Amino acid sequence: MDDKPSGSISLRETEDAFDALMQGEASELSNILKDTPIGQSVGVNVYRQTSMSALVNAIKETFETCQHILGEDYFDQCATSFCQLYPLFHNDLNVYGSDFPGFMIELVETRDELASLKFLCDLSSLEWALNEAFFSDKKHAFDVEKFGQLNDEQRGKLILKLGPDVRLLHSHYNVKDIYTFHKQEENILNERSFDVILEEDFYVIHRGSAATNFELFIDQVDAYDFSVLSAIKDECCFNDLCQNFAREIDGVMQPPPFGDYISKGIISDFVL
Amino acid sequence: MKRSSLTAVKSAGLGFRMPHFADIMNRRDEVPWIELLLDNWLCEDGIVADRLERLINLFPVTFHGVGLSIASSSPIDEDYLQQVKSLLDKSDALVYSEHLSFSRTGSQFIPDLLPFPFTSKTLEHVANKIDFVQSFLNRQMLIENVSAYIDFPNNDFSEEDFITDLVKRTGCGLLLDVNNMYVNQVNLGRDAEKALKHLPLDAVQEVHLGGHEAGEGFLIDAHNNKVCPEVWDIYRRTINLTGPVASLIEWDNDIPTFDVLLGEQQTAQEILDTAQSEHSLVSSEINYG
Numbered sequence: 013m014d015d016k017p018s019g020s021i022s023l024r025e026t027e028d029a030f031d032a033l034m035q036g037e038a039s040e041l042s043n044i045l046k047d048t049p050i051g052q053s054v055g056v057n058v059y060r061q062t063s064m065s066a067l068v069n070a071i072k073e074t075f076e077t078c079q080h081i082l083g084e085d086y087f088d089q090c091a092t093s094f095c096q097l098y099p100l101f102h103n104d105l106n107v108y109g110s111d112f113p114g115f116m117i118e119l120v121e122t123r124d125e126l127a128s129l130k131f132l133c134d135l136s137s138l139e140w141a142l143n144e145a146f147f148s149d150k151k152h153a154f155d156v157e158k159f160g161q162l163n164d165e166q167r168g169k170l171i172l173k174l175g176p177d178v179r180l181l182h183s184h185y186n187v188k189d190i191y192t193f194h195k196q197e198e199n200i201l202n203e204r205s206f207d208v209i210l211e212e213d214f215y216v217i218h219r220g221s222a223a224t225n226f227e228l229f230i231d232q233v234d235a236y237d238f239s240v241l242s243a244i245k246d247e248c249c250f251n252d253l254c255q256n257f258a259r260e261i262d263g264v265m266q267p268p269p270f271g272d273y274i275s276k277g278i279i280s281d282f283v284l
Numbered sequence: 285m286k287r288s289s290l291t292a293v294k295s296a297g298l299g300f301r302m303p304h305f306a307d308i309m310n311r312r313d314e315v316p317w318i319e320l321l322l323d324n325w326l327c328e329d330g331i332v333a334d335r336l337e338r339l340i341n342l343f344p345v346t347f348h349g350v351g352l353s354i355a356s357s358s359p360i361d362e363d364y365l366q367q368v369k370s371l372l373d374k375s376d377a378l379v380y381s382e383h384l385s386f387s388r389t390g391s392q393f394i395p396d397l398l399p400f401p402f403t404s405k406t407l408e409h410v411a412n413k414i415d416f417v418q419s420f421l422n423r424q425m426l427i428e429n430v431s432a433y434i435d436f437p438n439n440d441f442s443e444e445d446f447i448t449d450l451v452k453r454t455g456c457g458l459l460l461d462v463n464n465m466y467v468n469q470v471n472l473g474r475d476a477e478k479a480l481k482h483l484p485l486d487a488v489q490e491v492h493l494g495g496h497e498a499g500e501g502f503l504i505d506a507h508n509n510k511v512c513p514e515v516w517d518i519y520r521r522t523i524n525l526t527g528p529v530a531s532l533i534e535w536d537n538d539i540p541t542f543d544v545l546l547g548e549q550q551t552a553q554e555i556l557d558t559a560q561s562e563h564s565l566v567s568s569e570i571n572y573g
Contacts, residue, residue, distance in 0.1 A: 020403045020438040023357040027389035030398055046437035049473045050502040055433035058504060059396060066395035099392035103323055103351035103364070149329035177330075226331040 033060050036096060067095040070105040071112060074143045077194040078116070078136050081129065090119060106147050113137040131185035131208050138187045141179035141217040142228055151175040151280040153221070159282065166284060168251035172244045172270070175280035177219040180241055186213055188230045214238035221277035231276070240268040244279065285422055285455075290346060290379040290489050293317050294528040294560070296552035298545060299348075299535065305335065307542035312342050314546060317378070319532050322349040326367045336375065346379035346490070346532075347372060348459075353388035354413050354427075355400045361388075362420070369421050379490065381426035381459045382417075384410070384447065401436040402446040407453075414454040426489055427451075428459040431467040431496075431505035443474065444482040451487045458484060461492035462518045463511065467503045476518050485526045493519060493552055494534035508537035511548060519552070523559045531556060 021044045029041035038056050045052045071091040072079050079087040094115045100108055113136040120126040120133060162170065181187075186209045193199050193206040216231045216238075233241070240257050248256070254267040273279040297317040300308060302324075308315060318339065325336050325347070339345065351364060372380050385397035400406055418425055427450060429443060441449070451458060460483070465476040493516075495509025511519075511533070523529065533548045 020405075020440070021401045021436050023355065023386070023400055023406060023409065024390070026398075026400050026436075027357060027386070030394055031389045031391055034392065034394060041434070044436065045434050048433075048435050048471065050433065050471050052434065054499075054502055055435075055471065058433040058499075058502070059398070062504065063394050063396045070395075100395060101392060103353075103387065103393045104326070105395060106324075147327065147330060147332070149327070150331075150333065226334070 030059070034063060034096070034099065064092060064095060066105065067100060067108065068092055070108045071095065074109045075112060075136055075139045077139060077191050078132055080194045080200055081132065081135075090115075106143070109140060109143070113140055131187060131190060134181070134183040134185050134187045135190055137181055138183070138191055138215070138217070138230070141181055141215075142230070145177040145179055145217050145219055145228055146226070148175075148177040148219070151177060151219075151277060154274045154280055154282075156274075162284075168249065170250045170282045170284050171247050172250060172253070172279050173281040173283060174241065174245055175218060175277055178241075178278055178280075179217040180238065180245060181215040181217060182238065183213045183215065184210060186211060188213070188215060188232055191230070216241060216278055218276070218278055221275065237268075241273070241278065250282075285418060285424060290530045293344060293378065293530050294556065296531045296533065296549045296556060297346075298533055298549055300339065301536065301539055302335075303539050304542050304545070309338070309342070311542070311546075315343065315549070317344040317346065317530070319346045319348050319534075322347040322368065322371065322380070323351040325371060328370070340375045344378055345375055346381065346530075347375070347377050348428075349380065349382045350387065350397065351393075352382045352417070353386045353393075354382055354417070355384065355386040355398075355406065355410055356388045357409075358388065358390070360413055360416055360420075365417065365420050372421065372423065379426055379457075380421065380423060381428055381490065383428050383430050384450075385430045397430045399430065399432040399434060399436075402439040402441040402443060404440050407441065407446060407449055411450055411453040414450065414456050418454065418456065424455065424457055426457040426459040428461055428492065429464050430461070431464040431471075431503075433471055433502070433504075435472050442479075442482070443468070444479045448482065448484050451484045456487075457489040458487040459490045459492060460488045460522065461494070462522055463492065463494045463496060463515045464505060466512075466515045466518055467496055467505045470503050477521075480518070480522060480525065485522075488522075488526050488529055491519065491522060491526075491529050491531040492534055493531060493548070494536075506537055507534050510544075511551070516551070516555070520555055523555055524562075527563050528556045528560045 025044060029044055032040040033056065038060065041056050042052050048055060068088060068091045071094060094112055098111050113133060116136045117133045120130050190206060190208060214233050214235060216233055218229055219226055220229055243253060257268045258265045270279065293316065295316040297319060298315050300318040300320055325332055327333055383397045386400060387394055387396060387398060429447060447458065450456060465479055468474045469476045493511045494507040495511055497504045497506040497508055531552045533545060533552060535545055
């Protein structure tokens with residue numbers, strides 16, 4: 013819109029000046045202001061700091077264990093760099109930070125002091141998965157009765173659905189142990205050390221069955237379960253799941269343990 | 285258009301924050317009404333929806349938004365507004381309020397309430413947007429004066445005259461934040477007393493009270509402290525002029541114990557009670573004197 017009478021500042025100019033401020037460039041805003049009792053630079057700095065700290069605090073809250081490991085000052089520097097690179101595109105700070113695990117990968121690859129902390133990439137992925145699981149939609153109980161009414165042809169073609177809260181994570185470290193260790197305050201206070209083990213770990217992050225009160229679970233599963241659940245996530249049909257993942261147990265070929273996944277709330281629905 | 289219905293609740297309420305969820309559920313008789321930060325409750329499902337349902341079953345609620353960005357140059361985000369409408373309708377909200385500021389630029393959201401120039405053009409622009417929002421929601425909205433740390437040259441209006449014209453043009457209500465008035469007095473040299481004389485006080489349907497943080501020669505509206513004596517004074521003068529009005533304690537950072545928050549709420553309630561009894565006395569003198 014043309015909102016600029018002669019001599020005054022337009023809304024668009026004001027917005028551009030604040031955009032520049034968020035990228036660390038304060039002069040554009042300072043140049044369009046009048047003097048005040050506290051001074052332009054103080055005022056501009058307040059906006060820069062309060063806006064940036066709101067973003068940084070959102071990152072600190074979500075990636076709490078990463079912060080414990082890196083220390084508050086170092087993490088603040090990292091988070092500030094992240095926030096300058098990745099603007100907020102949604103007005104909900106709860107969903108800000110999806111790019112942070114990717115940012116951590118770049119960080120540990122480029123900073124010598126982080127060479128021994130490569131597990132932070134997977135740990136940040138775990139923390140983001142927990143955040144997503146927490147804020148995800150409520151899931152409904154699997155409709156067993158409706159499932160039982162399907163004929164063989166319908167059942168073969170159906171697509172099972174993971175719960176809206178379910179996130180799958182393939183890690184190269186024992187990140188659940190690392191995460192759990194750092195969530196215990198006494199371990200932090202007593203500066204206890206923990207073991208980082210290089211190993212293939214598979215996790216399912218979820219909120220349990222529909223009846224639970226939004227408690228978060230990190231279930232460690234084996235490579236087989238992880239492959240089945242990944243195939244379900246990729247919308248593999250029921251027949252293909254049964255054929256591709258059948259395995260011999262006590263001399264009998266068995267399909268994947270769909271009943272277990274359903275009872276834990278990991279599978280919560282199906283579509284025909 | 286549905287009028288705001290908060291005028292019937294002339295008591296002191298609390299801005300609800302999640303760390304106090306258990307406290308407020310256990311001590312609900314001590315809290316007459318609560319205000320929810322609208323943008324935290326837009327999820328239609330999940331834990332947010334679950335907790336919202338429990339709160340709205342127990343308390344009269346108002347919703348206070350930060351995401352509308354009414355002073356942005358860009359049009360109102362209708363998807364966002366539809367979410368707001370759904371939430372207000374399903375919650376039987378007493379009030380919907382927003383800030384006279386922007387937070388959305390051409391390329392991003394900035395998590396703050398940013399000021400803009402008070403010109404004839406921006407007045408027309410913001411008034412049109414308020415008209416649009418009220419029409420879309422089919423309800424009156426309240427607009428809140430914000431704290432600021434900078435000021436623009438060549439304004440056509442003072443803040444209070446800008447607000448007065450907005451109220452006249454759109455029929456919106458006013459949410460008066462008396463802490464913001466004090467912060468702006470210190471930071472920008474605006475005169476809170478003068479502003480009170482010029483603002484359309486008959487449009488004030490809610491008052492916000494909060495604490496600020498003192499910097500070196502300036503104040504930050506951090507909502508992280510008790511309400512200071514100077515702000516309580518402005519509040520008393522406001523209530524003397526408006527009569528009892530729904531009033532709210534906001535505390536967003538360094539969140540205290542629930543008892544501390546209730547102490548602030550009780551102080552506001554005492555001021556409202558005093559104003560109410562004086563108001564009743566004046567009324568009875570008029571009727572029988």
